Amino acid sequence: MAQLSGYVHELASALKRKDGQRAAELLSTTSSAGLIAHQLASAGRPVPTGQLSAQLPEPWSDMVTAFLRCLVGQHNGERAVACKEFREGYAASLASMLNADKGTESEWLIPLALGAAATLKVLSSMADEELARKGAPANQLSECAISLQNFFRGLATSKSSQAKKDASVAVVCVMMKVYFKLNAINNCKQPLQQIELNRLFDNAKEAHKVTLRYYTGRLAAYDEDFLKADEHLTYAFEHCVTTSPNNIRRVLRYLIPVKMLLGVLPSEGLLRQYGLPEYEPIRRAVKEGNLGLLLSSLESNQVRFIQSGTFLLLERLQLVVVRRLFRKVALVHAQMNPAKAHQVPLALFEAALQLQGIEKDPLELQCLMANLIFRKYIKGYLAYKSRVVVLAKTDAFPILSAVQLADPLAAT
Amino acid sequence: MYVFKANEKKEGEKGFCKKSEYAAENIARTRENGTRDRSASEPGNYHHGATETLARAVPEDGVHAEGLAERAARKAAAKRARADKLPARISKKLRKTIGGKKKLALQDKMLRLLPKCSPLQPEPKTAASLPTCLNTARGGTATTSSQSNTHTRHPGTGFPLKLLRTLKAAPHALTEPSRAEEDARLQLRQHRFGAFGAAVAQEGSQEDDVALLESGGYGTSEALEKEYLRLTSLPRASDVRPPAVLAVALKLVKAKWLRRPDYAAASEQLKSIRQDLTVQHVRDALTVDVYETHGRLALEVNDLAEFRRCHGVLRQLYAEELPGNPAEFEAYGLLYTQATAAARNTLAMELSLVPQHLLDHSFVRHALAVCTAVRSGNYARFVALYDGAPRMSPYIMDKLLGQMRMFALQSTTFAFKPMPVPLSYLAAQLGLETEEEAVDLAEEYGAVVDRQERCLVTKVSATKQL
Numbered sequence: 001m002a003q004l005s006g007y008v009h010e011l012a013s014a015l016k017r018k019d020g021q022r023a024a025e026l027l028s029t030t031s032s033a034g035l036i037a038h039q040l041a042s043a044g045r046p047v048p049t050g051q052l053s054a055q056l057p058e059p060w061s062d063m064v065t066a067f068l069r070c071l072v073g074q075h076n077g078e079r080a081v082a083c084k085e086f087r088e089g090y091a092a093s094l095a096s097m098l099n100a101d102k103g104t105e106s107e108w109l110i111p112l113a114l115g116a117a118a119t120l121k122v123l124s125s126m127a128d129e130e131l132a133r134k135g136a137p138a139n140q141l142s143e144c145a146i147s148l149q150n151f152f153r154g155l156a157t158s159k160s161s162q163a164k165k166d167a168s169v170a171v172v173c174v175m176m177k178v179y180f181k182l183n184a185i186n187n188c189k190q191p192l193q194q195i196e197l198n199r200l201f202d203n204a205k206e207a208h209k210v211t212l213r214y215y216t217g218r219l220a221a222y223d224e225d226f227l228k229a230d231e232h233l234t235y236a237f238e239h240c241v242t243t244s245p246n247n248i249r250r251v252l253r254y255l256i257p258v259k260m261l262l263g264v265l266p267s268e269g270l271l272r273q274y275g276l277p278e279y280e281p282i283r284r285a286v287k288e289g290n291l292g293l294l295l296s297s298l299e300s301n302q303v304r305f306i307q308s309g310t311f312l313l314l315e316r317l318q319l320v321v322v323r324r325l326f327r328k329v330a331l332v333h334a335q336m337n338p339a340k341a342h343q344v345p346l347a348l349f350e351a352a353l354q355l356q357g358i359e360k361d362p363l364e365l366q367c368l369m370a371n372l373i374f375r376k377y378i379k380g381y382l383a384y385k386s387r388v389v390v391l392a393k394t395d396a397f398p399i400l401s402a403v404q405l406a407d408p409l410a411a412t
Numbered sequence: 413m414y415v416f417k418a419n420e421k422k423e424g425e426k427g428f429c430k431k432s433e434y435a436a437e438n439i440a441r442t443r444e445n446g447t448r449d450r451s452a453s454e455p456g457n458y459h460h461g462a463t464e465t466l467a468r469a470v471p472e473d474g475v476h477a478e479g480l481a482e483r484a485a486r487k488a489a490a491k492r493a494r495a496d497k498l499p500a501r502i503s504k505k506l507r508k509t510i511g512g513k514k515k516l517a518l519q520d521k522m523l524r525l526l527p528k529c530s531p532l533q534p535e536p537k538t539a540a541s542l543p544t545c546l547n548t549a550r551g552g553t554a555t556t557s558s559q560s561n562t563h564t565r566h567p568g569t570g571f572p573l574k575l576l577r578t579l580k581a582a583p584h585a586l587t588e589p590s591r592a593e594e595d596a597r598l599q600l601r602q603h604r605f606g607a608f609g610a611a612v613a614q615e616g617s618q619e620d621d622v623a624l625l626e627s628g629g630y631g632t633s634e635a636l637e638k639e640y641l642r643l644t645s646l647p648r649a650s651d652v653r654p655p656a657v658l659a660v661a662l663k664l665v666k667a668k669w670l671r672r673p674d675y676a677a678a679s680e681q682l683k684s685i686r687q688d689l690t691v692q693h694v695r696d697a698l699t700v701d702v703y704e705t706h707g708r709l710a711l712e713v714n715d716l717a718e719f720r721r722c723h724g725v726l727r728q729l730y731a732e733e734l735p736g737n738p739a740e741f742e743a744y745g746l747l748y749t750q751a752t753a754a755a756r757n758t759l760a761m762e763l764s765l766v767p768q769h770l771l772d773h774s775f776v777r778h779a780l781a782v783c784t785a786v787r788s789g790n791y792a793r794f795v796a797l798y799d800g801a802p803r804m805s806p807y808i809m810d811k812l813l814g815q816m817r818m819f820a821l822q823s824t825t826f827a828f829k830p831m832p833v834p835l836s837y838l839a840a841q842l843g844l845e846t847e848e849e850a851v852d853l854a855e856e857y858g859a860v861v862d863r864q865e866r867c868l869v870t871k872v873s874a875t876k877q878l
Contacts, residue, residue, distance in 0.1 A: 183765070303768055315784050363840055367792035367820075370827035375789075381829030384837065390829075 004036050004048070011064065012056050020108035024115045027067060027090075029074075037071030047072065066090045070123070083120075083127035083140050091116050091147050098154030098164075110155075110167045117151055117174045120144050125181065141182055148175045156194055169195060169204040169212070176215040188219060210236050210247075218254050221313060229258045249274045257313040260286055261320065263400030278304055286317060289324030292356035320400065322368060323377045325352060327397050342380075342396075346387045362387075630654040630692055636661045640684035643691070653688050659698055661685055666705065675713045682706045700729050700736040711744060711804050716752060719744070730767075739773035740803055742766050746779040750786055751811040775802045786812050791820040795843035817842050821857050832867035 007026065014022040025031055040047060047068045053061035066089020073082030094116055098109055124144035131140065148171060155168035172191045179188050192212075195201060201209065217232030233255040240248050256266050256279050265283055278301045285294035298305070298314055305311035326344075329352050334341040346365055353360055360368070369389055372378045377400075379392035631652025638653065638661075653661065665681045668674070682702060689699050707722035709715075723745050730738040746766070770776050778801060785793040794809075794816050801809060820841050824833060839850035851861050860869045 302771060306766075306771070312787070315787065318784075319788060361792075361796075363837075364790070364792040364796070366837075367790060367823075367841060370823040371789050373827040374823040382827045384828050384831060384833050 003039070007033060007036055008052060008056065008064075011060075015056065015060055018108040020111040024111035027064070027112060028115050029071065029119055033068065034071055037068055038075050040068070041072045041075035063090045063093050074123075079123070079127040079130040080140060083123040083144075086123055087120060087143060087147050091120050092150070095147065095150035095154055098151065107163050110163060113151055113155065114167060114170050117148055117171050120147060121174050121178055124178075141178060142184075145175065145178050145182065145184070145187070148178060152191055152194075156191075156198070165198055165200055166203050169200050169208050173208055173211045173215075176211070180215065180218070185219060185222065188215065192216060192219075206239065210240050213239075214251055214254075217251075217258075218309075221254055221258055222309065226258055226261055229254075230262060233258060245274060249276065252276060253308055254310065257310050257317075261313065261316055263320070282314065282317065286321055286324065289321055289326075289328050290356055291318065291321050291325060291353065292358050294318065294321050295358075319372070319375075319377065323372060323397065323400075325349075326372070326378065328352070330391060330396070342391045342393065343383075343386075343388045344391065346389065349389075631688065633657065636664050637681055638684045638688075640680045640687065643687065647691060652691055653685075655689070655692070655694050655696075655698055658685050658688055658694075658702075662698070662702055662705065669709065673712070675709060675715070678709055679706070679715075679718070682709070695729060695732065695734070697735055700726065700734050703729065704736060704741070707741060707744070708804060711748075711807055716748065719748065727765075727767075738767070739770050739775040742770050742773075743775040743779035743802060743805060744808060746776070746783060747805060747808040747812075750783045751808055775805075778802060779805065782809060782812070786816065789816075789819050789823070791816045791823075791843075792841060795841070798843070813843070817853065818857060821854060821859060825859055832862060832869045834867050835861070 011023065011026050014026060026033065047065055049061070049065050052065050052068075056064060066085050070082040070086040070090070073079070073085060094109065094113060098113060121144060124140040127140040152168055152171045152175060155164045155171055172195060175191055176188055179185055195212070201212065204212070213232045213236040217229050217236060220226075220229035220232060233251055236251045237248065237255055240251060242248070252266075252270070252274055253276065256276070259266065260282070265287060266279065268280070268283075271277065271280055271283065278297075281293055281297035284290070285297065294317060298311070302311065305314060326349060329349050330344050333344045333348055346362070346369065349369075350360065350362070350365055353365075366382065369378075369382055373380060373382065373389075376398065378389070379396050379398065380390050382389055631647075631649050631654050633650050633653045634657050635653060636657070661681065662685060665678050665685070669678050682705065685702050686699075686706070689695075689702065703722045703726050707719050707726065710718035710722065723741055726736065726738070726741055730736055766776065778797065782794065782797050782801075782805075785791075785797060794812070798806060798809060824838065824841060835847040835850050838854065839845070839847045842850055842853060844850050844853065851863065854861050861867070862869050
């Protein structure tokens, strides 16, 4: 067909010229290769390997064959087959080419590699969906991760080529996405460490920086290192372009719980602007110290929170809410009984909770109080006989952020 | 005495003149240990047909024994031997009956009789497993027919022994022995044991007319217990037990566990049941039951790796809409992650793996509540959650109890300042029954307790680092 031969001709010349950019364009799923594959698929003809091997040098002919076969498979709806073809025929050889030569020789392959990495991820996730529907084990994504590791190794371990190292950041971004989707986030540490080691972050493109910070922030939140999480996610939030509200929304979804744990509440406007209604009741609960509301909203949105991995973060807010409630109770008591302002009876606290519809037996109440004091959310002590909390005269309720960091139970 | 004579006569028939060291060992053991029921003690490689050999396992040295004790032993042995006759009869019947139901009934009877029989010696393992493995490599005979068991009673040489060791270590090594050597050995053994099936005579590839298990078919073995060996190739149909037998085998495992928990043995049996199920592509309620049983046993003995494996498979099985207890196992998974998580993020990951429709189930909610309590240090709530803990959750909660108690102690000593705390309160918070226990625990951690006043002296204790 005219189109196919024209395409091959162009590709051959691009490869000869070592024009990575042009070659990458041609070898992407959006190029005219897609059209060709569509023609082949509808005609039911196999990919003409002879023609390709005549025009293209080895090993490119095999790779391009695999690529075209993959596209044909896509058109036929056989995602898993297509993904496999792409990975084994195309991506693997590309990666080995990169690995084979560590110097600047194969720098022109970089755009190709990046294109391959991105395409591979997309193909793998689609293939996995198909496999899951059929009931077969959906392992394409994990294989994809392995291929990506090969790419990363090829790029990051090049000693002389700076361009390659910089490109590895892009690959890492794709890897992060894959690992998070696979829920295998322990694997993220290694490439991130590599990046730290080589200080590649500063040279990376803005988009990559934001992506990286988003993922490192999420990792820090998982590890319950809230300061670091706050820093990274705020960076991502501030540097994210305003033209992609979806991305900002994603960042906020993790930034908000972290900030709430540190004592900073989001404004209603923010929540409305980025469409995060699930945080609205939580925000109100924390503000008012309404434990009942917090628990019920956690309950109703449980599935959503668990899927985004924030459920356990938000559970930690319980202590924050209890503290706030107690602060209010202390204030009320101070008003009612100014003489004994610092001695707040537990009964009052129990009544406050009952107002919110929560029953807690006295043992648990004392446990809660003791915890608050032990973890230094409240300065004071408990007097057992009189069932009274005696608050410190000054600064009985220290600032939340300072307290969170010194929390002795944060080690769990 | 009748028994011994029978023994000698049968011995003479076979022409065995030397006793293996195993037989001697076993004889000695039966003598000293008496008639205590030890059917649960040997790692599971009983073959039901092998109960026949029990008749011959009775100590022969008893013939020349004197003294009351020995006579008593002999009497007991005789009783056992008589009991052994029964299974022999039943097994003969079994071989004859074809109807599945009748077979099952007979096997049930066998099951009930097993406790009364004398224990089996370990030696069939060498001979039995060796042929099994070699045969699975080349499609040879099964060892489960009672006939073969009688023959393999005296393994004889030390040579099978050696192979056994390499067997367990590297089963693949067995597929490679030189053909000629193998054939020679095979011939020798056949000669010794008499004619087996015609199949064994053919050596070589598995593509011959040996009755291998076809895909989609069921096996024909009836052994209630089978040693677990890694399969290197398609097994013979007579090695593999059909689901009906496996169901009974599972019941046997459960019964034995209740009588005496021997995890190694039970685990091996369960693995071999699982293997048989997999080979026959059986994925139904029985499979679920097997994996659940194995998972629960693993929980009880703290075998986390095995539990995780079973749980993984169970997740897949439940996804195929098989009946079982998915919520229960999800709950265990969550609790286990909380109890043993090295990395902090594992609980989050585990949580995201729980199927959504189970999140509302009371078991899962309970597990989540426990995790929350542990994470926020709410020890009172943790203790309260022991009530209503589903099935085996208390086992796992026990692991968390230690750190909860320590936290409780720390928190209480820190928070209750001027006056000491009465022990009753402490005991309640620590979840202990008596105040004495509370005192012991507290002092273990270095707190100071005033026994006179029955209270925990917080002021002094707080200064010490607990």
